[in-house]
Amino acid sequence: MEILASSIVAGLLFGMVLALVALGLTIIFGVMDIINFAHGEFLMYGMYTALLASQVLGVDPLLTLPLAALVGFLLGIACYKGFITYILRGPMIAQLLGTFGLMLLLRNIALLVFGSEDRAVHHGVLVDKSFEMGMGIIVPATKLAAAGLSVVAFVAVWLLMNRTRMGKALTATALNPQGARYMGISTEKMNALAWGIGGASVTVAGALIVNFWPVNPYVGLLFTMIAFTIVALGGFGSVPGAFFAALVVGLITEIPGFWDFLTYTLELDWMYDVPMTSFKYMWIYVAYFIIMVVRPRGLFGWKH
Amino acid sequence: MEALKNAFDFSDQPRLDLTIAGALALFLLIFPLLPVSAFALATMIQFFIFSLYGMGWNTIGGYGGQVDLGKAQYVGIGAYTTAVLLIRWDIPFWFSMPIGVLLAVSWSFIIGYPLFRLSGHYFAIATIATSLVLKDLFEVWDFVGAARGLEISPIAYQPPDYLRLIFKEDIYYYYVLFAFFLVGILYLNWFRKSRLGFQLRAIKDNEDVARSLGINVHWAKIKTYAIATGYVSVVGSFHACYIKAIEPEDTMSLDISILIALMAMLGGAGSLWGPIIGAGILIPLKSYLKEWLGGMAGLAGMDLILYAVIIMLISAKEPRGVWGIVERWRRRKRS
Amino acid sequence: MALLAVENLVKDFGGLRANDDISFTLEKGELLGLIGPNGAGKTTLFNCIAGKHPVTAGRIVFDDEDITALKAPEVARRGLARTFQVYAAAGDLTVRENVMVGCFMRTASRRKARERADAILEDLNLTAAAPQYVSELPVAAQKQVTMATALGTRPKLLLLDEVAAGLNPGEIEEIMASIRHIHHDLGVTVILIEHVMELVMRTSDRVIVIDSGRKIAEGLPDEVARDPQVIKAYLGDRYVQEAGGGEAHP
Numbered sequence: 012m013e014i015l016a017s018s019i020v021a022g023l024l025f026g027m028v029l030a031l032v033a034l035g036l037t038i039i040f041g042v043m044d045i046i047n048f049a050h051g052e053f054l055m056y057g058m059y060t061a062l063l064a065s066q067v068l069g070v071d072p073l074l075t076l077p078l079a080a081l082v083g084f085l086l087g088i089a090c091y092k093g094f095i096t097y098i099l100r101g102p103m104i105a106q107l108l109g110t111f112g113l114m115l116l117l118r119n120i121a122l123l124v125f126g127s128e129d130r131a132v133h134h135g136v137l138v139d140k141s142f143e144m145g146m147g148i149i150v151p152a153t154k155l156a157a158a159g160l161s162v163v164a165f166v167a168v169w170l171l172m173n174r175t176r177m178g179k180a181l182t183a184t185a186l187n188p189q190g191a192r193y194m195g196i197s198t199e200k201m202n203a204l205a206w207g208i209g210g211a212s213v214t215v216a217g218a219l220i221v222n223f224w225p226v227n228p229y230v231g232l233l234f235t236m237i238a239f240t241i242v243a244l245g246g247f248g249s250v251p252g253a254f255f256a257a258l259v260v261g262l263i264t265e266i267p268g269f270w271d272f273l274t275y276t277l278e279l280d281w282m283y284d285v286p287m288t289s290f291k292y293m294w295i296y297v298a299y300f301i302i303m304v305v306r307p308r309g310l311f312g313w314k315h
Numbered sequence: 316m317e318a319l320k321n322a323f324d325f326s327d328q329p330r331l332d333l334t335i336a337g338a339l340a341l342f343l344l345i346f347p348l349l350p351v352s353a354f355a356l357a358t359m360i361q362f363f364i365f366s367l368y369g370m371g372w373n374t375i376g377g378y379g380g381q382v383d384l385g386k387a388q389y390v391g392i393g394a395y396t397t398a399v400l401l402i403r404w405d406i407p408f409w410f411s412m413p414i415g416v417l418l419a420v421s422w423s424f425i426i427g428y429p430l431f432r433l434s435g436h437y438f439a440i441a442t443i444a445t446s447l448v449l450k451d452l453f454e455v456w457d458f459v460g461a462a463r464g465l466e467i468s469p470i471a472y473q474p475p476d477y478l479r480l481i482f483k484e485d486i487y488y489y490y491v492l493f494a495f496f497l498v499g500i501l502y503l504n505w506f507r508k509s510r511l512g513f514q515l516r517a518i519k520d521n522e523d524v525a526r527s528l529g530i531n532v533h534w535a536k537i538k539t540y541a542i543a544t545g546y547v548s549v550v551g552s553f554h555a556c557y558i559k560a561i562e563p564e565d566t567m568s569l570d571i572s573i574l575i576a577l578m579a580m581l582g583g584a585g586s587l588w589g590p591i592i593g594a595g596i597l598i599p600l601k602s603y604l605k606e607w608l609g610g611m612a613g614l615a616g617m618d619l620i621l622y623a624v625i626i627m628l629i630s631a632k633e634p635r636g637v638w639g640i641v642e643r644w645r646r647r648k649r650s
Numbered sequence: 651m652a653l654l655a656v657e658n659l660v661k662d663f664g665g666l667r668a669n670d671d672i673s674f675t676l677e678k679g680e681l682l683g684l685i686g687p688n689g690a691g692k693t694t695l696f697n698c699i700a701g702k703h704p705v706t707a708g709r710i711v712f713d714d715e716d717i718t719a720l721k722a723p724e725v726a727r728r729g730l731a732r733t734f735q736v737y738a739a740a741g742d743l744t745v746r747e748n749v750m751v752g753c754f755m756r757t758a759s760r761r762k763a764r765e766r767a768d769a770i771l772e773d774l775n776l777t778a779a780a781p782q783y784v785s786e787l788p789v790a791a792q793k794q795v796t797m798a799t800a801l802g803t804r805p806k807l808l809l810l811d812e813v814a815a816g817l818n819p820g821e822i823e824e825i826m827a828s829i830r831h832i833h834h835d836l837g838v839t840v841i842l843i844e845h846v847m848e849l850v851m852r853t854s855d856r857v858i859v860i861d862s863g864r865k866i867a868e869g870l871p872d873e874v875a876r877d878p879q880v881i882k883a884y885l886g887d888r889y890v891q892e893a894g895g896g897e898a899h900p
Contacts, residue, residue: 044436046436046439046440094627094631097631097632098630098631098634101630101631101634102634103382103435103436103439104376104380104382104576104580104584104634105580105629105630105631105634106630107382107384107436107439108573108576108577108580108626108629108630109626109627109630109631111573111626112623112624112625112626112627112630113623113627114623115619115620115622115623115626116620116623116624116627118616118619119616119617119619119620119623120616120620122616122619123616123617123620228616232569236443236444236447239440240444243437243440286455290451290452290455292451293447293448293451293452296443296444296445296447296448296451297444297448299440299441299444300429300441300444300445300448303433303437303440303441304429304430304432304433304441317759317760317761321760508760509760510754510757510758510760510763513747513750513751513754513763514751514754516742516743516747516751517743517751519742520742520743521734523702523722523734524734525751526702526721526722526723526726527700527702527722527723527726527731527732527734527800528723528726528731528751528752528755528799528800528802528803529723529726529727529755529803530723530751530755531723532723585742646783646786650786
C-alpha cells in the first residue's frame with residue numbers, strides 16, 4: 012500500500028513539473044503549428060543555468076529561477092528570429108529537420124562548453140531534506156518545491172495568456188492568425204513572443220528539475236519526447252489540457268512503482284523477473300502511440 | 316520480364332545525367348584498386364550504406380511525402396536477425412538476410428497499419444516513438460545481448476567466408492555493397508515508375524484526388540513503407556557482418572533515423588539521384604570532420620555543430636535539396 | 651434503367667443541413683447540368699455521390715448497385731470519376747504522368763498505362779503538352795489535364811465540378827468543346843456543376859437546380875430558366891415579376 016501511495020504522489024508531483032516542461036511546446040504549437048525538437052535542449056540550458064549560477068554566485072539553485080527565465084526568454088527569441096522564421100513557410104519536412112538541426116546545434120554547443128560528464132546539485136537549502144507525508148510516504152523536499160513552484164509558474168503563464176492584452180493577442184493569433192492580423196496584431200511579433208514565453212517556461216522547469224536530476228548535454232531528448240506525449244495527450248495547443256495530461260504522464264513514469272505494488276500484492280513469480288525499471292520511459296512512447304492512434308485530437312483538444 | 320526491362324529504363328533522364336552517373340559508376344568500380352587509404356575505403360562503404368538507407372527512405376518519405384523518422388528500428392531488426400542467427404545457429408548471411416527482411420516487413424505492417432492513420436507532425440513523432448520503444452526493448456532483452464549488444468567473432472570463421480560475409484579486408488565488403496547499391500538504384504528506378512510509385516506521388520500531391528482515382532491511400536502507404544523497410548533491413552543485415560559488433564544505441568538511435576532522412580533530403584527527396592547525392596556529400600564530410608576536429612582536444616562535438624549548421628541551412632534555404640537547385644536551374648534554362 | 655439514382659439524400663455537417671432530401675435519376679448517355687448559387691450544396695452532393703463524405707440519410711444507386719456506403723476509391727473503381735473544384739493537377743508530375751495515374755486504376759502495366767494516357771491526350775489535343783510539368787501550364791490546360799486524368803479511369807459517369815471557374819470566355823469555349831466531345835464521341839455520361847448558368851444551359855440535356863441544399867427545379871434548360879423559383883434563387887424576389895418570361899441571366 013505504501014508503495015502504491017508513494018508512487019502516486021511521486022507521479023503527480025513529477026507530473027506538475029512536466030506540465031511546465033510541456034507548456035512552452037504547446038504554446039508554440041498553438042500559435043504556429045510547428046513542432047520544436049529542440050525543446051528539451053532549452054530545458055537542458057535551464058538546468059545548466061541554475062546549476063552554474065548557484066555555484067558561481069553561491070546561492071541556492073531555487074533563487075536562480077528569474078535568471079533561468081531570462082536566459083530561456085532570450086534564447087527562445089534568438090532561435091525564432093535567427094532561424095525559425097526562415098523555415099516557417101517551408102514544407103513540413105524542412106521544419107522537422109530544421110528544428111532537429113537546432114537541437115543538434117544546442118546540444119553540441121553545450122557539449123563543447125560544459126563537457127559531457129553528469130553534473131548534479133549538491134548544495135542547497137532543500138537538498139537531501141525530505142518530508143514525511145504520513146502513510147509512510149516520504150517526499151524529497153526538492154521535488155516538492157519543484158512541483159509547487161512549477162504550478163505557480165504554470166498558473167502565472169496561464170494568467171499572462173488570459174488576463175493581459177499581450178496574452179490575449181497571443182491567444183487570438185493561435186485561434187485565428189488571419190483574423191488577428193486584420194485586428195492589427197503582428198504575427199511575427201506574436202510568434203517571437205510565443206518562443207520567448209515558451210523558452211522561459213521550459214528553462215524555469217529545467218532550473219527546477221536540476222535540483223533532483225543530474226544534467227548532461229544529452230538530457231534533452233527524453234524531455235522532448237515527454238513533452239510531445241503530454242502535448243499530444245492534452246490536445247495540441249491546449250494549455251489546460253497540457254496540465255492534466257502532464258499529471259497522467261507523471262503517473263506513467265511511475266509504472267515501475269505500480270508494477271512493484273502489483274508484484275508484492277499478487278505474489279506472482281514471473282512478475283519479479285520483469286526488469287520494469289528499465290522500461291520506465293518506454294511507456295511514455297507507447298502512450299504517445301496509442302493516444303495518437305485512438306484519439307488524434309488528444310483527450311482535451313480544442314484545436315485541430 | 317516487363318518489370319525487368321522497366322528497371323533498366325532510364326530514358327526519361329537527361330543524357331548529361333546518365334553520362335555523369337555512368338562515369339561515377341565506373342569510378343566507384345575501380346575505386347578500391349586505386350591507391351587509397353583504408354580510411355577512404357571505409358568512408359566509401361559508409362557512403363554506400365547510407366545511400367541505400369536513403370533510397371529506402373526516399374520511397375515513402377520522398378515520393379510519398381510521409382516524414383518517417385523511425386527507420387532505425389529496421390536497421391536494428393535486420394542487423395540483429397543476422398547477428399543472432401549467425402551466432403546462435405550458424406545461419407549464414409544470405410539466408411539470414413531474407414529472414415531479417417521478412418521480420419522487418421512483418422513488423423512494418425503491424426505498426427504501419429495504425430501509423431498511417433496519422434499524418435504530418437503526428438505521424439513523424441509516432442514513428443520516432445515506435446523506434447524508441449523497440450530500442451528500449453532490445454536494451455533489456457538478454458537474448459540479444461541487452462545493452463551490451465552482440466559481437467560476431469571473426470576468429471570463429473575462416474575469411475574470406477562468402478556465405479557468411481565474413482572478410483578481413485574491406486575491399487570484399489566494398490564490392491558486395493557496390494552490387495547492392497546498383498540493385499538498389501535499379502529497383503528504385505523501377506519503383507518510381509511503377510503503379511505504386513505513381514499512386515504514391517499522386518497521394519503526396521493530394522490525398523482526396525488520389526482516392527477519387529481509385530487509389531487505396533492507406534494501403535498504398537503501408538505497402539511503400541514495407542518497401543522502404545526492406546531496403547533498410549537488408550543493409551542492416553550487412554551492417555552486422557561488416558561492423559561485427561552491434562548494440563541498440565548505434566543501430567536504433569534517433570540520430571540514425573534522422574541521418575537516414577537527411578541523406579534523401581539534402582540530395583533532394585523524391586528524386587532518383589537525391590539520396591546518392593546526399594550521402595555523397597554528407598558521409599565524407601561527416602567522416603572527415605570527425606577525423607580532423609573530433610580528435611582535437613577540447614573540440615568534442617565541433618563536427619556535429621558544423622553538421623547541425625548544414626542541416627539548418629538546407630531546411631531554411633533549400634528544402635528541396637541539391638536536386639532542387641539543379642531542377643530549378645534547368646527549368647529556368649528551358650523557359 | 652437509370653445509370654445513377656439518388657434517393658432522398660440528406661447530408662448534415664454538425665447542425666448544418668447541406669443537402670436536404672435530394673432525389674434525381676440520370677439516364678445513360680445524358681449530360682446533366684447541376685446549377686445553383688454559391689453555397690447551395692452542389693459540391694457536397696458530388697462529394698456524397700463520389701463517396702468522399704458519408705451520407706446522413708438516403709440511398710445512391712449506380713449501375714444497379716447500391717454505392718451509398720462505399721468509399722471514394724471503391725466508387726471510382728465502379729466507373730464513377732470526378733474532378734475537383736479548386737484542384738488543378740499534380741504539379742510535380744508531367745501531364746502524361748498525371749493521366750497515367752488515372753490509367754493505372756485499370757492496369758498494372760506501365761506500358762499499357764502509357765499507351766492509354768497518350769491516346770487520351772491525343773484525343774483531347776494535349777499531346778504537345780505531354781512532357782511538360784503541370785505547374786508550367788496555364789490554368790485552362792491544367793483543367794483539361796484533370797479531365798484527362800479522370801478519363802484515364804475509364805468512367806461510365808464523369809462528375810465535373812466547376813471546370814470553367816476562373817477561365818476567360820475563349821478558354822471556356824475550348825473546355826466546353828472538350829466536354830461535348832467526351833460526352834458525344836466517347837459516350838461518357840456527364841454531370842456538370844457550374845454556378846455560371848449560361849454555360850450549363852447551352853450544353854446540358856437536362857438541368858437540376860439546387861438552392862440552400864434543396865432541389866428546387868428540374869427540367870429542360872429552357873423550362874428551368876423560366877421557372878420563377880429559380881429566378882428567385884439566383885436574383886432575389888424583385889426580379890420574379892419582370893423576368894418571368896425572359897431569359898434568366900445571373
